[in-house]
Each structure stands twice: as C-alpha cells, then as structure tokens.
Amino acid sequence: MNIALVGNQNSGKTTLFNQLTGSNQHVGNFPGVTVERKEGTVRYKKDMNVVDLPGIYSLAPYSSEEKVARDFIVKNKPDGIINIVDASNIERNLYLSMQLIELHVPMVIALNMMDEVRESGGTIRIEELSCCLGVPVVPISASRNEGVAELIEVAHRTFRDRVFPRQTDYCSGEVHRTIHSIAHLIEDHAEKIGIPSKFLATKLAEGDISLRGELDLNNNEIDMIEHAVKEMEDEIGTDRKSAIADMRYSYIEKVVCGSVVRPKVDKGRERTLRIDKLLTHKYLAIPIFLSIMGFIFWITFGVIGSFLSDLLGSGIDALSGLTEEAMASASVNPTVVSLVVDGVFAGVGSVLTFIPTIMLLFFFLSLLEDSGYMARVAFVMDKLLRKIGLSGRSFVPMLIGFGCSVPAIMSTRTLQSERDRKMTIFLVPFMSCTAKLPIYGMFTLAFFPDHAAVVMISLYVLGMVLAVLTGLMMKHVVFRGKPVPFVMELPNYRLPGIKSVAMLLWDKTKDFLVRAFTLIFIASLVIWLLRSFDLTFNLVSDDSQSLLAGISKILIPVFAPLGFGDWKAVTALLTGFMAKEAVVSTFAVLTGSGSSELPRALRAIFSPASAYAFLVFTLLYTPCVAAVATIRRELNSRLLAFAAVLYQTGFAWVMAFIAYRIGILIS
Numbered sequence: 001m002n003i004a005l006v007g008n009q010n011s012g013k014t015t016l017f018n019q020l021t022g023s024n025q026h027v028g029n030f031p032g033v034t035v036e037r038k039e040g041t042v043r044y045k046k047d048m049n050v051v052d053l054p055g056i057y058s059l060a061p062y063s064s065e066e067k068v069a070r071d072f073i074v075k076n077k078p079d080g081i082i083n084i085v086d087a088s089n090i091e092r093n094l095y096l097s098m099q100l101i102e103l104h105v106p107m108v109i110a111l112n113m114m115d116e117v118r119e120s121g122g123t124i125r126i127e128e129l130s131c132c133l134g135v136p137v138v139p140i141s142a143s144r145n146e147g148v149a150e151l152i153e154v155a156h157r158t159f160r161d162r163v164f165p166r167q168t169d170y171c172s173g174e175v176h177r178t179i180h181s182i183a184h185l186i187e188d189h190a191e192k193i194g195i196p197s198k199f200l201a202t203k204l205a206e207g208d209i210s211l212r213g214e215l216d217l218n219n220n221e222i223d224m225i226e227h228a229v230k231e232m233e234d235e236i237g238t239d240r241k242s243a244i245a246d247m248r249y250s251y252i253e254k255v256v257c258g259s260v261v262r263p264k265v266d267k268g269r270e271r272t273l274r275i276d277k278l279l280t281h282k283y284l285a286i287p288i289f290l291s292i293m294g295f296i297f298w299i300t301f302g303v304i305g306s307f308l309s310d311l312l313g314s315g316i317d318a319l320s321g322l323t324e325e326a327m328a329s330a331s332v333n334p335t336v337v338s339l340v341v342d343g344v345f346a347g348v349g350s351v352l353t354f355i356p357t358i359m360l361l362f363f364f365l366s367l368l369e370d371s372g373y374m375a376r377v378a379f380v381m382d383k384l385l386r387k388i389g390l391s392g393r394s395f396v397p398m399l400i401g402f403g404c405s406v407p408a409i410m411s412t413r414t415l416q417s418e419r420d421r422k423m424t425i426f427l428v429p430f431m432s433c434t435a436k437l438p439i440y441g442m443f444t445l446a447f448f449p450d451h452a453a454v455v456m457i458s459l460y461v462l463g464m465v466l467a468v469l470t471g472l473m474m475k476h477v478v479f480r481g482k483p484v485p486f487v488m489e490l491p492n493y494r495l496p497g498i499k500s501v502a503m504l505l506w507d508k509t510k511d512f513l514v515r516a517f518t519l520i521f522i523a524s525l526v527i528w529l530l531r532s533f534d535l536t537f538n539l540v541s542d543d544s545q546s547l548l549a550g551i552s553k554i555l556i557p558v559f560a561p562l563g564f565g566d567w568k569a570v571t572a573l574l575t576g577f578m579a580k581e582a583v584v585s586t587f588a589v590l591t592g593s594g595s596s597e598l599p600r601a602l603r604a605i606f607s608p609a610s611a612y613a614f615l616v617f618t619l620l621y622t623p624c625v626a627a628v629a630t631i632r633r634e635l636n637s638r639l640l641a642f643a644a645v646l647y648q649t650g651f652a653w654v655m656a657f658i659a660y661r662i663g664i665l666i667s
Contacts (some may be wrong), residue, residue, distance in 0.1 A: 007084035009055030080159035121263030134166025170251035308356030313595030320345035347524025347585035370496035388471030401431035430467035435580035446599035563610025609663025620652035
C-alpha cells in the first residue's frame with residue numbers, strides 16, 4: 001500500500017520518514033528542507049511504502065514543490081495518509097488536516113513534538129481530539145522515536161481495513177448552501193475523476209482554478225458556479241477565500257478548546273522571544289552572525305582543523321611511503337609504482353586530508369541549523385535581499401549552497417515567484433560549497449598559515465557581497481519586478497539532537513568519501529596518464545612536454561594576467577569543472593607531492609598575490625558539471641544555463657584580475 005506523509009513545513013515530516021524507513025534524509029529546523037518527494041518502505045511492515053512529500057500549508061499550492069505534494073495527494077490517490085501535526089502549533093497545522101479529511105481517504109494523524117508540549121506544561125486529550133476530528137490520532141515524538149511503533153500499527157490497521165474519516169460539515173449558512181449547490185452541479189464530473197464532490201466543490205468555492213481544469217466543465221457550468229459564489233460573497237460581505245478559511249478556523253478553535261489544555265506560561269516560547277531580542281536585533285543581528293561564523297572558521301581552519309588535517313596527511317604520506325617501498329622490493333615496474341604513488345596516493349590522499357576540516361564545519365553548521373538559528377538568519381537577511389529584488393526566502397537556497405550547489409538549486413522550487421526562482425539560481429553558485437573547502441585549505445596552509453580564518457572569511461563574505469552586486473544588476477537589467485512578500489515560520493529554539501547531528505556528519509563524510517574514491521580517483525588516474533605521455537603515447541621524463549601540458553598551454557595567455565599562467569594551474573581549473581575537489585588532486589599529481597610536500601610545491605608556482613587571485617577565481621567561476629546540469633534542468637533552458645556559466649566565468653576572471661593587482665600593490 002502507498003502511504004502519503006503529509007504536513008506543514010518544519011513539522012518533522014522528514015524526521016518521521018527517517019524513523020519509519022530507517023533512511024537518513026537531511027532534516028533541518030527551518031522550513032523548506034524537502035523539495036521533492038522521497039520514497040521508502042516501512043521497517044517491519046514491508047507492504048507499506050511511504051512517500052515523504054514537500055511541506056504544504058493547504059491544498060491550494062503556491063509554489064512548484066507545493067504543487068508536487070498536492071498533485072500526489074489528489075491525483076495519485078494514495079491508499080492512506082499519515083498527516084503529521086506539530087502539537088506545539090496545533091491550530092495552524094489542523095487547517096491542512098481539515099482539507100485532507102475532506103478527501104475521504106483513510107487517514108491517521110501523527111501528533112508530533114508531544115515532548116515539547118509536556119515540557120511546557122501543556123496537555124492534549126488524544127481521545128477527545130480524535131473524536132472531534134473523526135480520525136485516529138497517535139501522539140509521537142519523531143526526534144526521540146517515541147510512539148512511532150504505535151503509529152505504524154494504527155496506520156497499518158486503518159489503511160488495511162479501509163477506515164475512512166468521519167465527514168464533518170463545518171460550514172453553515174450561505175457558505176454551506178453554496179458548497180452543496182456546487183457539489184450537486186459537479187457530481188458527475190467528480191465521479192469520473194474519482195475525487196469527492198464536496199472536496200472539489202469547496203476548492204471551487206475558494207477559487208482553485210487548477211482543479212477546475214481537471215473537471216472539464218463547460219462554460220455554462222463555470223458561469224453557474226461563479227454566479228453562486230458571487231451571491232455568497234454579497235450575502236456574507238467577504239471574499240470567497242476568507243469566508244471558507246474563517247469557518248475552518250472557527251471549527252478548529254472549538255476542537256482545540258475541547259481537547260487542548262495550555263500552560264499559563266509557555267516557557268519555550270518565552271525563552272525563544274528573549275533570545276530573539278538579541279539575535280534578530282536591528283543593528284546587532286548581522287555582526288553576531290558574522291562573529292559566530294568567524295569563530296567557526298577559526299576553529300575549523302585554525303589550530304584544531306589544521307592539526308587534524310596534518311595528522312591525517314602524515315598518516316597517508318607514511319602509508320604511501322610504505323606502499324612505494326613494498327612495490328619496489330617486489331620489483332614492480334617503476335611506471336606502475338608511479339601510477340600508484342604519484343597518481344592514486346597523491347591525488348586521492350591530498351583530498352582525504354581535508355575530511356577533518358569538512359566534518360568540523362558541518363558539525364558547527366548542523367548545531368546552528370538544528371537549534372533554529374538559521375531560520376532567524378533568513379529573517380534577518382530579508383531586508384538586505386530586498387535591496388537586490390529578492391526576499392528572505394531566497395536565503396534558504398543560498399544557505400544550502402554552502403553545502404552543495406545541486407540541492408541548493410533544486411530548493412529554489414520553494415520560491416513562489418518564477419522571477420525570484422530564476423534570479424536565485426543565478427546567485428547560488430556564488431556561495432562556497434564544501435567541494436571548494438579543500439582548495440581553500442590547501443592554499444591558506446601554503447600561503448597564509450597565520451591568517452587562515454581571516455582568508456576563509458574573506459572568501460565567504462566576498463562571495464556573498466558579489467552575489468548582492470550581481471543581484472542588483474539583474475534586478476535592473478534582466479529580472480525586473482518586485483519580490484513577493486516574505487512570510488516565514490520561526491520555530492522555537494531547540495537543543496540540537498545528537499542523532500540528527502551524527503547522521504548529518506556521516507552523510508556528508510560518506511558523500512565526500514564516495515566522491516574521493518570515484519570522481520577524484522578517476523581524475524587522478526587520467527591526469528597521471530596525460531602528464532606521463534606525449535602525443536605519440538611515449539613515456540616522457542619532463543612532464544612539461546606531455547600531452548596534458550600541450551593542451552593546457554593553449555589557455556596560458558588567458559590566465560597569465562591573473563598571475564597564474566602556469567600550465568599546472570590551468571589544468572587544475574579545467575579538472576575543477578568536473579568536481580572542485582579535483583583541483584587539489586590535480587596539483588598533487590602534477591607536482592608529484594604528498595600531503596606534507598604540497599604546500600612547498602605550490603609556493604614554486606604561485607606568489608601570495610596570485611594564490612589569492614586563484615582562490616577568487618575558484619570561488620566564482622562556473623560550478624561543477626553536476627550543478628550546471630541542474631541549472632539547465634531547473635531553468636528549462638540551455639541558453640539561460642549557458643549564459644549563467646559564461647557570466648560566472650567572465651566575472652571570475654575580472655574579479656581575480658582585480659584581486660591580483662591589489663595583491664601586487666599591497667606586497
């Protein structure tokens with residue numbers, strides 16, 4: 001049986017999905033983490049297939065990911081619905097529940113975050129709530145795995161026995177009469193598509209044009225519906241949407257009054273408000289954010305991060321040396337020894353040394369995300385983003401972009417405006433993804449060891465500042481118009497869960513290792529082969545005469561004005577298009593250096609000024625091929641995708657040139 005997992009944004013859907021299926025999908029304490037549906041089989045109930053849908057607030061979609069959720073629920077006709085409701089914000093969550101009940105599909109409500117309700121001193125009478133709503137209600141805490149086993153049993157029994165929700169008529173007066181007259185008019189059409197006529201009548205009365213197209217109504221029927229709605233609006237003195245929303249909320253208020261006992265003082269909410277006075281302060285919010293990020297970078301790329309990376313690098317170099325000795329004593333062909341030591345160990349090993357750095361960074365970021373602080377950052381950034389024609393909601397994809405550009409670009413589906421969506425896609429690559437961290441770490445260690453945190457912060461801030469400048473230009477030239485209003489739920493502050501932080505760290509580390517032993521491994525082998533042979537496939541003793549050098553030297557005049565007109569640097573940038581981590585492995589292979597020797601090898605190619613210019617170019621030039629493919633798919637235009645790549649690379653060249661000239665003047 002196919003089960004839809006449905007709920008508001010940030011209600012804990014994905015956390016529950018992970019508990020139900022044993023998956024480890026990314027969760028976050030801010031809205032909009034899930035942007036496409038994910039499927040999994042319930043543990044211990046292999047006949048239950050669960051689909052985690054993007055968060056929605058009602059069955060009237062405003063953005064593309066909300067449409068994905070609504071279409072699956074209405075058109076795919078799942079065998080059952082698990083509606084996850086945030087017990088700490090029950091009134092707003094039940095607004096969606098009321099609409100789901102109207103679909104007349106077997107349904108169970110998972111009342112999540114009951115631990116927070118208990119800790120605040122509140123009580124919810126589960127039996128009374130279930131009786132009022134006409135569906136089974138199971139109290140759970142998804143983050144603690146409390147009540148999940150009971151939820152599985154209740155859901156399986158309800159869906160297997162086809163127990164349908166009890167229908168409640170919450171509308172009265174003129175609204176009631178209008179909905180019933182529309183339901184009678186469209187009854188035959190509704191039966192053909194298998195959707196309850198009352199549900200469709202309510203949506204038509206609200207003005208849902210997308211569902212009207214599904215019914216294949218003739219002009220006369222449409223006119224009759226609109227006439228009935230107009231009479232209703234004139235009679236009650238309010239618009240169609242407000243009339244039905246008011247009646248839903250009136251009924252929800254009665255349900256809540258009879259089943260929810262609230263504490264006199266909500267300690268969690270009071271604590272959140274006190275903290276927000278400081279963290280969202282008009283003048284202090286951004287300096288606090290920058291200070292927090294500065295501290296994280298100081299820990300990650302300063303003493304602790306560099307010590308752990310050096311320790312791991314020494315271990316890899318020692319293993320490489322032992323392998324070389326063992327192969328030499330076994331009389332292995334020197335070319336094969338070079339392939340293993342100078343190709344695999346140098347290439348893959350140089351990237352692996354940055355695992356501690358990446359784990360440290362994501363550890364701190366996951367703490368900020370799980371606590372609810374990152375949602376406040378999006379709120380604070382709204383004022384700044386409005387100056388470039390975007391809303392604070394665009395900050396969420398940009399924030400995800402600090403992890404990886406691919407999911408960040410996909411998360412723009414949460415944006416309601418097509419203009420905002422396209423503009424945000426153009427700006428996401430300006431954020432420094434984790435694949436660039438090994439490059440930053442390698443160069444800061446080689447050229448700026450005493451100022452590593454400052455250099456790192458400068459790159460991140462530069463990316464954001466240049467994104468703002470690009471946004472200003474696009475606002476007046478390409479994407480004219482006003483941003484949509486920004487309304488965002490700010491969740492209560494919570495203590496980060498150990499399990500969710502650990503799962504995120506493992507997920508990111510696993511992804512990094514997979515890329516290291518696939519993409520980077522292949523890239524290292526290819527680079528070693530191309531630098532070891534010439535055009536006639538003869539082994540060369542001088543790699544400047546190799547096939548790779550010949551290809552890269554063609555582009556040297558393009559990069560010489562930036563201070564890195566060396567064929568090795570050009571080659572590294574070319575391989576970086578496949579995967580940014582490949583820049584590090586390419587330098588390691590081309591210089592034949594282990595992790596400890598690589599900084600010295602880089603100082604023979606770059607000066608401090610040209611090194612920083614190289615970092616600026618790496619920060620800004622075209623993202624990896626996977627991100628470019630995602631840009632093309634999300635923009636649905638090869639021309640726009642090509643324009644994005646061309647602009648980013650050209651802009652990177654200009655900014656790197658400026659950085660190099662300033663560096664020369666300073667030095």
